[in-house]
Amino acid sequence: MSKMMKAAVFVEPGRIEIDDKPVPPVGDNDALVRVTTTTICGTDIHILKGEYPVEKGLTIGHEPVGVIEKLGKNVKGYQEGQRVIAGAICPSFTSYGCQDGHPAQDGGAHAHGYKPMGGWRFGNTIDGAQAEYLRVPDAQANLAPVPEGLTDEQVLMCPDIMSTGFAGAESADIHIGDVVAIFAQGPIGLSATAGARLKGASLIIAVDGVDERLRLSKAMGADVVLDFKKVDVVAEILKITGGRGVDAAIEALGKQETFEASLRVLKPGGTLSSLGVYSSDLTISMNAFSAGLGDHKIVTSLCPGGKERMRRLMSVIANGRINLESMVTHRFELEQIVDAYELFAAQRDGVIKVALTTN
Amino acid sequence: MSKMMKAAVFVEPGRIEIDDKPVPPVGDNDALVRVTTTTICGTDIHILKGEYPVEKGLTIGHEPVGVIEKLGKNVKGYQEGQRVIAGAICPSFTSYGCQDGHPAQDGGAHAHGYKPMGGWRFGNTIDGAQAEYLRVPDAQANLAPVPEGLTDEQVLMCPDIMSTGFAGAESADIHIGDVVAIFAQGPIGLSATAGARLKGASLIIAVDGVDERLRLSKAMGADVVLDFKKVDVVAEILKITGGRGVDAAIEALGKQETFEASLRVLKPGGTLSSLGVYSSDLTISMNAFSAGLGDHKIVTSLCPGGKERMRRLMSVIANGRINLESMVTHRFELEQIVDAYELFAAQRDGVIKVALTTN
């Protein structure tokens, strides 16, 4: 009889609950990780609300920090007991799509090798990280040892938030001396702000409507913060840049309003780097888009995964470049996850991110 | 009293006419070019119809082939009598915008150095090329000598059509082995097809609804041509690619339908390279856009100008890599330009491009 564990499962729209499930079996190319800390993502709230469909009974969550419990026989170079993380996106790295530079769109063994968002498996197409144990597939490519001295909370943002936010700055192709505007300062926007700072932007303008987030934004590297409830953000950014516009704008919310504002503040030749998950069609204003003749770029990025990405992000933290653990505003035990979901979904009490621990 | 010349001027919406105007004076950084051959662009038709506003009395046209008549005193390294072309876009190359990699968005001496489409001056903000003489500003940066042995018609596509179409392929970042779809096979789409071929695409799928254009498309390098009047283009392209989609799609029309089809045939991680001039807002279908998580890119390109660009394009022709003069289907004298506009605007008689000559 297999060992049992606690796991947060999707029951039906509106209901994610703690349930008892068998600890997953470990295939030859897998690893079993005992999760010590995990968290809840905005995407999980979409799942909870039934806005993003997953199978009933699936374990949710894609941000694991833990300890290797068991290694499949083909997984080399790791030890059981080792502290590791794995990316929210855990690609095979063997498919055509992966080898062609798009591991997040991994089609696995499919004939042509692409599947939109196919690299996102945890809590989407296979059981996820909001559980006591997590099966990591293609473990050789996805287990990233935590550098000595780093706590669980210090690396908790790496699997998704930090990787996604930084990707927003990376895809924006920020150069030294760029002016960058970031729309929305939730966890991903805050990480994008930190990423823009790390990439050498010389003026960073962050936009949100919540004081607490704007305060944190400054800590992450914003030079100027704008409250969209108080100022006309587009007008203000054009004023700050002397009418020129920004070199890059990062959309970190997933709404028409922020997408459009991002385009309106862009200089000719500028890049709109989009991170948001949109729930309806977008409109590109031709006036903002110079009728298609402004040399604008619109680029999108799904959270990069894999052990090399995780290694790099943890090295940023280990060397003190940035401190993202300040995003953890609330702490719960895994068994209290229903309360955590309720708090996080309601955006109550100044919550940015929660930490969920097992014991 | 200054010498007079014939010029095609914008009189009012619906009327471009041949008029007598003084030959332009030549400033110290200018050159005066005697135009020997020029042509009409789709953009000129927008001007004719009043859809793109220019000042009344402006000389139209931005595709000059000619002979240096007179050089400003600061322009070095050229001789009067030399055969030259100049790009449709003729930037100063000195502004902040130009130096920052966006010469087509040249803001000139403006404090911040950017102006949307600012590099496009001929027949837009200054007198253009559909005339016996053309003043070329910033001539040191914009006069490109025609290699010996090339005829006017051989280089007539360089200033705009070839530069724009190739830019569509270049911005699409085509790699060896890519599958590329090009939507619309007018002059720019045909050039984009040629550009995709030159960049190493291994499968090129071209879409149009006019037989003559589809035939020419094959000559430009398309492997497969699809008539959107006969097949469901999106379904067909997905079928050809085994469901994977194309690495890059080039939009060369400027319509919602082609923009949307471009996005729908794109693989995750693919690039939509947009060349069209849009006259109304665009809709991005979230279904085609994977909710913003498909690692898609949308990039736009305005025709690159400057003498180095022209030199490169002419070297492509001089070395026999491609033959674009086959696009010239009709010939007129400059004084017959009203007839030429009428034909070209109506897309009659299988017209692709016209050549207008002076004598």
Next chain:
Amino acid sequence: MSKMMKAAVFVEPGRIEIDDKPVPPVGDNDALVRVTTTTICGTDIHILKGEYPVEKGLTIGHEPVGVIEKLGKNVKGYQEGQRVIAGAICPSFTSYGCQDGHPAQDGGAHAHGYKPMGGWRFGNTIDGAQAEYLRVPDAQANLAPVPEGLTDEQVLMCPDIMSTGFAGAESADIHIGDVVAIFAQGPIGLSATAGARLKGASLIIAVDGVDERLRLSKAMGADVVLDFKKVDVVAEILKITGGRGVDAAIEALGKQETFEASLRVLKPGGTLSSLGVYSSDLTISMNAFSAGLGDHKIVTSLCPGGKERMRRLMSVIANGRINLESMVTHRFELEQIVDAYELFAAQRDGVIKVALTTN
């Protein structure tokens, strides 16, 4: 008792011989390929001569075309009996080095994930392709099905020669309109010439000293061929380019002379793309290098591998972009391989590449 097969093994410096070896066993992540056609590479000659050390008894060869004989249980999406090739370089794609963009330098499960040339395993660190059967490790990442209608000889250059030569053109970052010089027109130089043509170079200058190779060079896309025995190649290239130099020079031999000539013909800001395997230290002439201030780049490329690379190269051939099978000048049965080595090492009878078949 395991089945036996014929294999070309390294006995000692100067001796590669056909021997009987057991058909390799197939691990869970492996595939066994029955080799139908293979060839000999310049590197194999270095091994034969003892200039590149491998273990005694190793099966040589890294250019397999064949049929899947048996699939490991974890390898999905293929069928036994399917025709496939695998790259000379067959990386795991899971290591840190692979995920960081350097699969040819794959360190496998090693802690830091890098090993110089680590992706090259066949005939180097594991048994190779000059045998009746070949074990392909990490088969999910490395088996590339041959498109219907292509013969063995048509795809025989893909695993190494074509991938390497094209990489020389790709790393040179060739743009439309570039002038490119390629030094040496052996199999790799010829492929680099074809690659430069595919990437849009408008003038390609190829250098060699063998008439037959210069003839083939023209077929591969060279515009100008120079015989270094007859002209001062550096002076001639500077003359052809009007004193400017080339945008990119590709070194395809691995000698000081060609490396230095590559640098001497380079324009300021140009790229020297090096493919050669050097057997002694190189000297960078400061005069040619502008004392380090000429914005020059020197880049090296090891043959890219993996199934996506192979798929792309075969699509280039399937769509008729280039015909590399004309390089196959001589044919042998595998059992005659000692004769083939002798011919190829001596560069006798105008040999470019040999094809070795089993039956």
Next chain:
Amino acid sequence: MSKMMKAAVFVEPGRIEIDDKPVPPVGDNDALVRVTTTTICGTDIHILKGEYPVEKGLTIGHEPVGVIEKLGKNVKGYQEGQRVIAGAICPSFTSYGCQDGHPAQDGGAHAHGYKPMGGWRFGNTIDGAQAEYLRVPDAQANLAPVPEGLTDEQVLMCPDIMSTGFAGAESADIHIGDVVAIFAQGPIGLSATAGARLKGASLIIAVDGVDERLRLSKAMGADVVLDFKKVDVVAEILKITGGRGVDAAIEALGKQETFEASLRVLKPGGTLSSLGVYSSDLTISMNAFSAGLGDHKIVTSLCPGGKERMRRLMSVIANGRINLESMVTHRFELEQIVDAYELFAAQRDGVIKVALTTN
């Protein structure tokens, strides 16, 4: 009779002296700048020693901070009296070479448009900045207004040191999470260190043999400093990186020893970014270079110039990203420049950079 000024002129090897020269005339595309602060560069010492040849009588110096005294009639968008800097490299931006992406190799009006280091004019091919007045050619492209609130010393490093050092980091193509080693921590190496930090390197290792420089190096962003007099630098860097090597190494001295060490510490696939001015041929060790098969890159960068570059660098300073004025260790009046040269050439008294002021 023209107004006279003080200027530091090259008399003969070993002698740079203050002399009286006429204030330069101002052409239509020029500006005359009254120099308020300037400095001495390592290159100037090469000139002083006769190691880099310039014409006798030439005014030396290429790092101007000053005030616009007079504008040529074609120079628009500036006011006389405005505080400005100009880059050490002041290209025309109109030549083929400039338009092709290599303004530092500007060939001006020359037929093919390239000249090695052609963008470096001040104190090289035309009179330089160590004088009371400086003629800035192509002023429209090269005058960069100093943002309000910045002192002369705050922007004194922009024209050369900061632009060059940052270019070393930029050409190294540093990504977030990279490990970077910088060899030599003189002014340029220190700037490269600052640049690597700004680009997101997560571990920066700086090498020098002077305590004072290693101290300053930490202030510029180095995580680890190594004294080559005390440790085996190559061994130490390999140890720090667990045997993997660095992603990028920046050579900032111009010697075989540092060039070779840069190559020896490089991971496979890594980039050696060279800033040094070499005075003799370099040797590439084949052992360090993996026989040319390690996917290594060697890139060189000449100081980028032009007003956009200067604007970006000053924005970095204006927004407090880095403080380079701490490099100014000694101050002189222009008339004392012989003493300043003597101190700087001897590297006495912990000198990093000197500031020379007029009054």
